[in-house]
Amino acid sequence: MYDDILFPTDGSDGASAALEHARDLADTYGATLHVLTVVDTSSPHIGMTAEGHDEGTTGMIATEHDAIEPGMVGEEHDIADAIAERATGLVDEAASAAGDVETVTAVAGGDPHSAILDYVAEHDIDLIVMGTHGRTGVERYLLGSIAEKVVRTSDVPVLTARADDED
Structure with a gap:
């Protein structure tokens, strides 16, 4: 039924919950698990933008990077390399957590929901399994949802999982 399953990750709690399902x-199906993270180059804060509920930003954006390695001036500071390293770390960590399942890892850049759908089309993906942040009301309306955009526009089935509020 499923030969290729895509697991897009941003390192959030919602993504961790979805990884178990993926x-x-x-x-179960003997499928290849494709692990993808997208570096959001469409926003002014170039980087991965996974906002946690109570813990602030869990992904890599310029402001978080500045807190880790202050000083945007100087040869030793290359934000693009740091973002690429963080993105590679996310997909490698998820692939490792997949255990004996055959995995393929990838890092893409651009608008996250568009990059996910492009990956689906390019790699003949049968199912997308992704996490949600569980936003509701005005917060969901104002911030939008990558998962929601993927669900609305995907040509393949999408399974979403939300991290339990107690976890």
Whole structure:
């Protein structure tokens, strides 16, 4: 039924919850699990923008990077390399957590929901399994949702998982 399953990750709690589902489905169907992270180059804060509920930003954006490695001036500071390293770390960590499931990792750049859908089309993906942040009301309306955009516009089925509020 499923030969190729895409797991887009931003390192958030919602993504971690979705990984368990993606891994189980890939194992059940003998599918290849594609692990993708998208560096959001469409926003003014270039980087991965995974906002956690209470812990602030969990992904890599310019302001978080500045807090880790202050000083935008100087040869030793290359934000593009730091973002690429963080993105590679996210997909490698998720692939490692997939255990014995066959995995393929990728890092893409651009608008996250568009990059996810482009990856689906280019790699003949059968199912997308992704996390949500669980926003509701005005927060969801104002901030939007990558998962919601993918669900609305994807040509393949999308399974979404939300991190339990108690976790």
